[in-house]
Amino acid sequence: MKTRIVTVCMALFMAMSWNAWAQTGGSPKGRVTIPLKHGSDHPGKRTDADMERWRGYGLGQFIHWGVYAIPGGEWNGKTYNGAAEWIRAWREFPREEYDNLYKQFNPTGFDAKAWARMAKKMGAGYLIFTTKHHDGFCLWPSRYTDYTVAHTPYQKDIVGQVVDAYTAEGIDVYLYFSIMDWNQGGWLYQPPKNEEEKARWEGFKQFTRNQLLELLENYPQIKGFWFDGTWDASWVGEAEFAHELEQELRALHPGLIIGSRFRADEYGNRRYDLNGDLIGDYDQTWERDIPTDIGQLRGNDWDCCMTIPENGWGYAKTWTTYAKTPYELLSMLSECNSLGGNLVINFGPDGNGHFRVEEQQIAAEIGRWMDVNGEAIRDAEPAAGVHKQGWGFMTQKGNRLFLHVYNQPLNNVLRLVFDKKTYVPGRVKLLDGGTALKVEDAGRNKQNARLFNLYLPEGKTFAGPFVVEVELIDNNGDQDAYQQAKV
Ligand code: JFZ
Numbered sequence: 024m025k026t027r028i029v030t031v032c033m034a035l036f037m038a039m040s041w042n043a044w045a046q047t048g049g050s051p052k053g054r055v056t057i058p059l060k061h062g063s064d065h066p067g068k069r070t071d072a073d074m075e076r077w078r079g080y081g082l083g084q085f086i087h088w089g090v091y092a093i094p095g096g097e098w099n100g101k102t103y104n105g106a107a108e109w110i111r112a113w114r115e116f117p118r119e120e121y122d123n124l125y126k127q128f129n130p131t132g133f134d135a136k137a138w139a140r141m142a143k144k145m146g147a148g149y150l151i152f153t154t155k156h157h158d159g160f161c162l163w164p165s166r167y168t169d170y171t172v173a174h175t176p177y178q179k180d181i182v183g184q185v186v187d188a189y190t191a192e193g194i195d196v197y198l199y200f201s202i203m204d205w206n207q208g209g210w211l212y213q214p215p216k217n218e219e220e221k222a223r224w225e226g227f228k229q230f231t232r233n234q235l236l237e238l239l240e241n242y243p244q245i246k247g248f249w250f251d252g253t254w255d256a257s258w259v260g261e262a263e264f265a266h267e268l269e270q271e272l273r274a275l276h277p278g279l280i281i282g283s284r285f286r287a288d289e290y291g292n293r294r295y296d297l298n299g300d301l302i303g304d305y306d307q308t309w310e311r312d313i314p315t316d317i318g319q320l321r322g323n324d325w326d327c328c329m330t331i332p333e334n335g336w337g338y339a340k341t342w343t344t345y346a347k348t349p350y351e352l353l354s355m356l357s358e359c360n361s362l363g364g365n366l367v368i369n370f371g372p373d374g375n376g377h378f379r380v381e382e383q384q385i386a387a388e389i390g391r392w393m394d395v396n397g398e399a400i401r402d403a404e405p406a407a408g409v410h411k412q413g414w415g416f417m418t419q420k421g422n423r424l425f426l427h428v429y430n431q432p433l434n435n436v437l438r439l440v441f442d443k444k445t446y447v448p449g450r451v452k453l454l455d456g457g458t459a460l461k462v463e464d465a466g467r468n469k470q471n472a473r474l475f476n477l478y479l480p481e482g483k484t485f486a487g488p489f490v491v492e493v494e495l496i497d498n499n500g501d502q503d504a505y506q507q508a509k510v
Contacts, residue, residue, distance in 0.1 A: 056298045061262040062288045063300035068324055073246065073278035074304060076195070078324060080148030081360055081400035082393065083367035085199075085328055086138075087153050087336035088181075090124040090160050093374040096339035107371070108337030111158050111205060122206070125160055128175035133376025135181075135188035141378070143192040145386040146393030148401065150189050151249045151328075151367060153199040154182050154238060156337075159206025163241060167233045170206050186242045195246040197280070198238055202231060203252030211257045224257065232268055239276050247280030248272070249307070254293070262289045282307035309364065313355060317362050317405060326365040329355060331385060338371040338379070346381060349388035353488055354416075356389070356400060357427035361416035363405045395455045396490040399425035408445035410472065412438055415488070424493040425454070426477075428485075435479040437491065441498075443471045449494035451477055458483070460491060473498070 068074070087108055096107035098116045105113065111121040142150060155161045163182035164173035172181050186196050204210045209227030211220060235248070252258075258265070265286035273279050283303035288296040296302050305324035311334065313327050314320055329352070330336060333344035347355075352368060359366040368389075370382050378386070393400065403418035403425060411417065414437055415429040424446075426437060437460075439448065451460040458480050465474035477491065 059288055059290075059296055059298065061266040061286070062296035062298060063302050065304075066298075066300035067322055069304055071278065073280060074324070077149070077246070077280055077305070077365075078363075079402035080195070080365050081397075081403065082145070082147050082356055082389075083149040083151060083326065083365055084142045084145065084147040084194075085151045085336070085367045085369040086185075087156065087199075087338075087369060087371050088162065089153060089156050089158060089337065090121075090128050091156070091158065092338040092372060093124050093127055094121075095373060096335070096337075096341070102341060102343060104343075106335040106337065107339040108156055108158075108335075110337075121158070125170065125172075125175050128172070128374070129177045130181075130372075130374060130376035131177075133177075133181070133184075133372075135184035136191075138185065138372075138378075139188035139192040139194060141383070141386050142189065142194055144390040146390055146397050146400070147194055148365075149195040149197060149246070149367075150185070151197045151199050152182065152185050152189075155201055155204070155234070156199075157201045157203050157205055157252050159201075159204040161234075163238070165234055165237060167230055167237070168206070182238075182242065186244055190244045196242070196244065197247045197249050198242070198245055199249040199251060200235065200238070201252035202250060202258055203255060204231075212255045214257050214260045228261070228264055232271075235268065235272060236275070239272060243276070245276075246278070247282075247304075248285070249282060250285040253284055253286065259287045259291050259293065262287050262291075280304050284308075313358055314362055314364075320363070325363070326367055327355070327359050328367045328369060330369045331382065336369050336371060338373045342381075349385050349392075350487060352385065353389060353392055354429050357416040357418075357429070357488070360400050360403055360418050361405055361411075361427070392487065396427075399427060399454060399490045399492070408442045410440040410442070412440065414438075419495075422495040422497075424448075424495050426491040426493065427488060428491060429488045431479070431485060435481070437477040437479065438465075439475040439477060439493070440468070441473040441475075443467075443473065445473070445498055446495040447473065447498050448475055448477075449496045451491060451493050453480070454490040454492050 091108045091110055094110055096103050096110060101115065103110050103113050110116055154163055159170055161168060161171035163180050165171050189196050207227055207230060209223040209230065211224050215221040215224040269281060269285060281303050282305050283294045283301055284307040285303055287293045288302060290297050294302065294308055301323045305326060306320065309325050309327040311329055332342040332346045356366045370378055372378050399418050403420050406417035406419040406424055409417060409424065413430055414432055416427040418425045448462050451462050452458060461478040463476040465476050468474055
């Protein structure tokens with residue numbers, strides 16, 4: 024006990040003096056960093072072309088598909104109360120029966136090109152597709168297990184068809200892969216405790232490596248992996264193996280994008296390493312969740328994956344919870360993009376390869392909005408130098424500011440509040456149709472910020488959320504710039 028207190032005191036003292044040294048400019052970032060072997064590989068954002076492209080997607084599609092789509096969240100007339108892709112974990116569902124579902128998997132209605140066309144029309148820039156979920160069933164003909172699509176009545180490679188069809192539509196493909204695999208005897212939840220478990224676990228690690236190398240070899244067009252099922256102590260304890268595997272994958276496939284959910288650092292920290300730097304290329308924790316302010320992201324890239332019902336990713340015959348409307352999903356799309364993230368909307372095709380009617384309608388409606396307003400989403404960045412207002416969200420592309428209006432003010436006036444010494448508005452128009460908005464200089468507020476009123480066209484009714492484009496003229500601190508801009 025005594026030695027423990029002494030050690031803690033020493034550590035505290037060292038950290039304090041280190042901090043003082045760091046503050047005088049010792050550490051490049053002006054803060055304490057502990058050297059890590061398996062921490063973040065690149066604190067802060069990646070700036071290469073692949074990552075720039077990822078950042079510009081704005082909207083993505085997630086697809087969860089597997090044998091769980093056959094029961095569709097139901098067994099024996101009863102509805103499972105959890106996410107349909109987890110039904111194997113339901114006590115009432117006999118394991119034996121689940122593990123034989125693949126013998127019925129024959130999605131004759133599956134048409135990868137039709138899927139890709141639907142995603143293209145929706146305006147998706149990328150797809151995340153489940154190659155293997157927790158149940159271990161592989162949608163590609165893996166050499167390393169028999170539990171694959173090749174051994175179903177359908178036989179054909181589904182991952183290959185999806186990768187080809189989406190790539191042909193110009194949609195980048197990312198492969199979802201669950202490390203946790205309920206079909207592999209070698210999978211453990213806890214670190215191996217004896218020789219027998221050690222051997223099984225080593226076999227499982229090699230199996231995982233083999234499958235990942237196989238996916239990269241089979242589908243070289245893919246842009247990245249979306250890892251899942253990495254939260255158990257067994258995998259968390261494999262920082263070195265996972266880090267080396269990650270480096271191997273990256274070396275084989277330059278530009279590969281991997282999120283924060285693949286591996287831990289050597290202290291078992293997930294997402295952020297011991298120094299608070301993000302592990303991986305973007306923050307994957309925003310699952311069915313959107314940050315409330317940009318500071319929460321600590322300067323990292325991120326995306327938000329969203330289910331249409333409250334939870335549940337795989338096909339469920341009945342959605343037992345409230346399902347989001349296209350309006351709400353669009354609002355999330357604008358919100359995520361206003362915070363520099365992408366929104367990824369999940370779809371769960373049924374056992375025959377069809378999307379439910381609700382999903383088709385949502386995709387079509389989002390697509391119609393994206394056709395008109397997509398430039399405010401794709402390649403757009405969070406707006407800078409302008410304050411958020413209650414009418415909605417803002418994105419920016421160079422000198423083009425986009426106002427995403429979700430709450431149309433009753434007086435039809437949009438208030439614009441610029442930081443002092445930033446911009447004044449030039450041309451202001453609706454993205455839909457180009458109608459110009461009247462601009463009124465409303466002076467300055469108490470904080471000396473510049474205020475403007477934008478008048479929505481009289482008599483026009485908006486059927487849904489709309490976007491106003493504001494040309495930004497750099498004020499450069501000149502109080503008369505707005506008057507000059509008007510002449
Ligand atoms: C996982 C899966 O278990 C689920 O079936 C689905 O595939 C989803 C996309 O990912 O579920 C998670 C994973 C991580 C969190 C929550 C649910 N998390 O970090 O909060």
